[in-house]
Amino acid sequence: MSKGRGTLHNNHGSFDQRLEAARRRAGLDQNGENSQPTEANPLSLAMQLGAEMVAALVVAVAIGYGLDRLLHTTPWFMIGFVPIGAAAGVLNLLRAMRTTKN
Amino acid sequence: MGNESIDALGQFKLTTGLGAFGRAFEFTNSNEMMLFGSAIVVALYVVALRRRALVPGRLQGLAEMTYEFVHQMVIDTMGPEGARFFPFVFTLFAFILVGNILGLFPYFFAFTSHIAITGALAVFVFLLSTAVGFWYHGIGFLKFFSPPGVPGWLLPLLIPIEIISYMSRPISLSVRLFANITAGHVMWEVFAGFMLLLVASMGAVGAMASIIPLGLNIALTALEFLVAVLQAYVFAILTCLYLHDAIHMH
Numbered sequence: 536m537s538k539g540r541g542t543l544h545n546n547h548g549s550f551d552q553r554l555e556a557a558r559r560r561a562g563l564d565q566n567g568e569n570s571q572p573t574e575a576n577p578l579s580l581a582m583q584l585g586a587e588m589v590a591a592l593v594v595a596v597a598i599g600y601g602l603d604r605l606l607h608t609t610p611w612f613m614i615g616f617v618p619i620g621a622a623a624g625v626l627n628l629l630r631a632m633r634t635t636k637n
Numbered sequence: 638m639g640n641e642s643i644d645a646l647g648q649f650k651l652t653t654g655l656g657a658f659g660r661a662f663e664f665t666n667s668n669e670m671m672l673f674g675s676a677i678v679v680a681l682y683v684v685a686l687r688r689r690a691l692v693p694g695r696l697q698g699l700a701e702m703t704y705e706f707v708h709q710m711v712i713d714t715m716g717p718e719g720a721r722f723f724p725f726v727f728t729l730f731a732f733i734l735v736g737n738i739l740g741l742f743p744y745f746f747a748f749t750s751h752i753a754i755t756g757a758l759a760v761f762v763f764l765l766s767t768a769v770g771f772w773y774h775g776i777g778f779l780k781f782f783s784p785p786g787v788p789g790w791l792l793p794l795l796i797p798i799e800i801i802s803y804m805s806r807p808i809s810l811s812v813r814l815f816a817n818i819t820a821g822h823v824m825w826e827v828f829a830g831f832m833l834l835l836v837a838s839m840g841a842v843g844a845m846a847s848i849i850p851l852g853l854n855i856a857l858t859a860l861e862f863l864v865a866v867l868q869a870y871v872f873a874i875l876t877c878l879y880l881h882d883a884i885h886m887h
Contacts, residue, residue, distance in 0.1 A: 550702065554709065582816055583809075590808035594801050616801075619794075623801035627809070630802075 587627040595620020643830030645823045649750055667748040674735040674748075703731070707873065714877035715884060722880050725765070729758065730873035737818060737865035741858075749868075750818040752811060759811035762876045770883035781886050810875055817868045821861045828854045 599616035603609050653659035654669030685700035693701055707727045711719045733749060740747020748754050770778040782799040783792055831850040835843035 550706075554706065582820070583813055586809045586812040586816065587805070590805035590812065591801055593808055594804045598801070616797075619797045620801055623798045623805065626798060626802050627805060 584628055584631060587631050588624040591624035591627050592617070592620045595623065643827055643834070645826040645830070648822060648826060649747075649819070651751075666746045667751060667754070670736065670739060670746045670748045671732075671754075674732065674739055677735055677739075678731045710874060711877055714874065715881045718884055719877065719880065722769075722877075726873055726876055726880075729762070729876060730869055733758070733814065733872050734866065734869035737869055738862070740818065740822070741861055741865060747818055747822060749814055750822060752815045755811040755815040756807070758872075759807040759814075762810065762879060763807040766876075766879040766883040769880060770886070773884055774886060778883070778886065781882070806879060810872065814868050814872055817864050821857070821864055825854060825857055825861070828857065 595616040596613065599613035599620075602612040602616075606612070651665045651667055653664060654666040655664050658664060659666075659669065681696070682700055685696040688694075688697065690697060704727070707730050708723055711723045711726050715722065736747070736749045736754075739745050740749060770781065774780075782796050782803065784795060784799065787795055828850040832847035835847040835850075837843070839846065
């Protein structure tokens, strides 16, 4: 979305254009599969990609730690799940970046 | 805020709102802002749509354009089946948008800067989209986790990866909103603190120099308004995409 939805008295044409631009940026008009919206702002792009990567690792560590606590197998589930979580994080990154490439 | 140090995180502290009532019932300032924000949305639609003019005025135009914008987004993302989720997505979008924008005003509390709030919203979206997936496809929704066109021996490795990727959605969804809002407010506070520090340490020269952080803060204000709207939009569109995945399974 371009700056200022505050200028709401704009005519309908410019709203359509901004909607069009926003949708393009969100990767919606390419009938995207699992596409994630990305924004032009590099800071929030960096923050978003970092969050994508870390989120998957957090889930993997939580599952590994939980299973270990439950089954008294202390390091093993964690060791198994962390690489899977890292792979899932890369998968998230790829899905998030797919729309910024084009 | 003291003159010696910058207390950038004090603004996110929860206190009680609504005076004596809030102190008695632990009704926080965050709850107060949520109530206020929801009241604004409801009031906007009640007042703006009271006259139902054929040629809308400003308020009615605002209400109708927001409605149509979200409606178009829902239909374009999810297809015609998505219409039944429109009330949900619209409520979410309006709540987050008003919360983000209200949080930008001085002395107002930004409730979207708390991970407890964004996390609750994201977990609700996650549970809803999972439930919708099972509701539409029954147990067949589990096929969502096996990517098509992959040799069978890779599946034991790929299915956990897909599941973890799926389960990380609420985390990245909530962290994205919370981090954007928090970072903006912290940056504001830090630059404002620079101005006080400059004046305190260098007197008149410092007061001249503090024009620089002031200018940065003005530029940041514009950016923060953009971020407030953009993050509400991103949250809503990701909700649409997750529901799309649940309905169409790819």
